[in-house]
């Protein structure tokens with residue numbers, strides 16, 4: 001069963017809402033309550049939760065704690081996720097200094113760069129390693145997830161190295177569209193090779209600024225981006 005990526009995004013939103021409800025001491029919620037808070041329809045909430053086929057009953061509402069647990073399990077947030085950060089410049093440092101462990105069981109296990117000035121320094125108790133050490137590190141530690149914070153012109157080649165090393169999930173901060181690499185044979189016929197089982201999520205605050213510019217520019221459009 002493939003869950004649409006829009007549903008995965010909304011599950012993350014529902015989880016945030018459930019965390020807030022739990023903090024506020026609310027024991028129960030409903031699809032209409034979740035819908036209002038997430039700014040979607042109650043039908044959409046029920047449809048999203050139905051992918052997992054085991055959340056509550058219509059009209060009965062949901063236990064906040066139970067639904068939260070179900071979404072955590074469905075997203076795989078109950079598991080330990082070792083993460084590496086590749087490109088330890090300004091952004092890499094800011095990211096590596098962020099307490100990612102507060103977000104479930106994500107853990108920075110390795111930091112990588114190519115600059116001899118940077119390699120060998122540390123952030124907290126994590127040393128910054130050279131990229132040449134990445135393949136064996138990823139293999140030995142079973143790392144699947146990487147944050148990519150290299151300059152845009154290095155991002156494609158670096159992403160390909162990550163995938164070759166066994167990384168399957170990339171949070172790409174470089175402002176480029178990553179493409180599946182061309183294999184040697186397929187180059188001749190001009191076909192792109194499918195980047196099997198690799199997921200790329202892009203994070204780009206500059207893209208957000210550009211969208212905001214549009215809405216700020218056009219007085220007929222809403223001033224605040226719709227979610």
Ligand code: NAD
Nearest residue numbers: 087088089090091113114115149150151152174203204205
């Ligand atoms: P930076 O120049 O300060 O740092 C880049 C680091 O990558 C350097 O330490 C460099 O040595 C390293 N590097 C270069 N080539 C490498 C390679 N092949 N392998 C490993 N490391 C390599 O840049 P920055 O300001 O930290 O920005 C990093 C990236 O993030 C850029 O692509 C930038 O455009 C992007 N960025 C994105 C956002 C966002 O919202 N997504 C915000 C700021 C910057």
